Amino acid sequence: MRAFAFEGGFVPPSTADFNLPPAFGNSEFTTKPILLVFLSVVLISVFFVASSRKALVVPTKLQFAGELIYGFVRNDLGKEIIGAEFMRFVPLLFSLFTFILTNNIFGIIPLLQFPAMSHVSFPYVLAAFPFIAFHWVGIKKQGLGHYLKGIAFMPGVPKAVYVLLTPIEIATFFLVRPLTLSLRLFANMFAGHLLLLVFIMGGDHLIKGVIGLKLVAPFSFTLGIVMTFFEFMVQCLQAYIFTLLSALYIAGALADEH
Amino acid sequence: MKTRFAAEAAANPLIPHTAELIVGFIAFTLLFLVLRRAVVPMFEKAFAARTEAIQGGIEKAERAQAEAAVALQSYTAQLADARGEATKIREEARVQGSAIIEDLRARAQEEAARITAQAHASIEAERQAAITSLRQEVGSLATELASKIVGEALEDQARQSRVVDRFLDDLASESGKAK
Numbered sequence: 001m002r003a004f005a006f007e008g009g010f011v012p013p014s015t016a017d018f019n020l021p022p023a024f025g026n027s028e029f030t031t032k033p034i035l036l037v038f039l040s041v042v043l044i045s046v047f048f049v050a051s052s053r054k055a056l057v058v059p060t061k062l063q064f065a066g067e068l069i070y071g072f073v074r075n076d077l078g079k080e081i082i083g084a085e086f087m088r089f090v091p092l093l094f095s096l097f098t099f100i101l102t103n104n105i106f107g108i109i110p111l112l113q114f115p116a117m118s119h120v121s122f123p124y125v126l127a128a129f130p131f132i133a134f135h136w137v138g139i140k141k142q143g144l145g146h147y148l149k150g151i152a153f154m155p156g157v158p159k160a161v162y163v164l165l166t167p168i169e170i171a172t173f174f175l176v177r178p179l180t181l182s183l184r185l186f187a188n189m190f191a192g193h194l195l196l197l198v199f200i201m202g203g204d205h206l207i208k209g210v211i212g213l214k215l216v217a218p219f220s221f222t223l224g225i226v227m228t229f230f231e232f233m234v235q236c237l238q239a240y241i242f243t244l245l246s247a248l249y250i251a252g253a254l255a256d257e258h
Numbered sequence: 259m260k261t262r263f264a265a266e267a268a269a270n271p272l273i274p275h276t277a278e279l280i281v282g283f284i285a286f287t288l289l290f291l292v293l294r295r296a297v298v299p300m301f302e303k304a305f306a307a308r309t310e311a312i313q314g315g316i317e318k319a320e321r322a323q324a325e326a327a328v329a330l331q332s333y334t335a336q337l338a339d340a341r342g343e344a345t346k347i348r349e350e351a352r353v354q355g356s357a358i359i360e361d362l363r364a365r366a367q368e369e370a371a372r373i374t375a376q377a378h379a380s381i382e383a384e385r386q387a388a389i390t391s392l393r394q395e396v397g398s399l400a401t402e403l404a405s406k407i408v409g410e411a412l413e414d415q416a417r418q419s420r421v422v423d424r425f426l427d428d429l430a431s432e433s434g435k436a437k
Contacts, residue, residue: 028277037285045292052300070301091294121278
């Protein structure tokens with residue numbers, strides 16, 4: 001299609017590169033990101049079930065590795081931020097963190113090499129879980145009326161300010177929070193993958209070019225590798241931020257006044 | 259280069275795919291259930307067991323320490339008792355020792371006094387005996403002298419004086435022996 005238009009010239013990577021054909025068959029359910037998501041669920045489940053199965057006082061290396069990740073989410077993201085009632089939310093935070101982290105890292109693992117979170121559907125779904133969770137605990141803790149009133153009419157504010165503040169607050173709680181949560185993750189993974197495509201595909205194209213272009217190609221590949229390391233950092237960071245913000249929203253809903 | 263597929267769907271990357279929404283929901287729910295059911299409780303169990311083990315260990319150590327402190331106290335007390343006992347025994351021994359020495363000294367003095375008295379008595383008795391024998395000897399000597407004087411009286415003057423001289427010599431030698 002567009003490739004014909006350039007006729008041998010360089011085709012820059014575009015959003016179209018994210019829509020891969022089905023890996024096998026001709027179903028919408030056998031595309032690469034969907035298979036990767038299922039693969040991640042299997043890998044995470046197997047790893048953590050294997051590492052936690054024995055629950056030893058003196059852990060094996062495998063159990064220690066599992067505990068390291070679990071302990072990080074449980075203590076640094078759960079206990080530190082949510083406080084006394086944190087234990088109820090640990091499974092959700094733990095699932096979010098491991099699921100996002102694994103799928104992000106798939107983006108730089110050879111052969112897999114595709115971050116499922118660059119398909120906006122997955123971040124949308126993931127953001128829905130903490131979104132429902134924090135509204136749910138808020139309503140349960142404070143009662144529906146009191147909770148909504150607390151959001152719409154923040155206490156300790158002059159009445160006139162509500163004209164401005166109420167729409168902002170409502171938008172924040174019901175639109176901005178889930179949207180920013182999912183779009184931040186999506187955009188980071190999307191942009192990161194696109195960046196890698198630019199350098200790798202660019203290098204690939206340069207090396208097929210004339211002699212002068214061939215000499216430039218290694219720089220493009222080198223930058224591609226450097227960006228891969230950078231991507232790894234961004235992937236971990238995004239998993240952390242997503243979980244951290246989810247914990248913060250839940251903590252906010254649990255607090256009586258905010 | 260990758261095959262371009264579903265170019266029409268590339269129009270807006272912010273529009274979600276229904277299939278992916280469904281898969282995402284199912285996959286994440288599945289993971290959530292597995293982690294909540296099988297993983298989180300096991301890790302919590304391990305953490306709790308570890309906490310308990312550490313706390314148990316600390317309690318045991320504290321108990322052992324308390325026991326050691328009690329034992330130390332009792333040993334110290336026993337040691338102090340023993341020291342007191344030793345001092346008392348030493349004091350008693352000193353008292354007893356000085357009493358024994360005093361007793362022995364008194365007895366020795368008594369003995370010495372007795373021996374002295376005995377010596378005095380025997381000396382006195384010997385003196386008496388000497389006096390008695392001397393007196394007898396002097397008497398017999400006088401008698402002998404008198405008889406000699408009487409026996410020789412008729413002889414000449416010269417013999418008489420010789421006899422007297424001899425007697426005196428005898429006496430002198432006798433008394434010289436006695437001295």
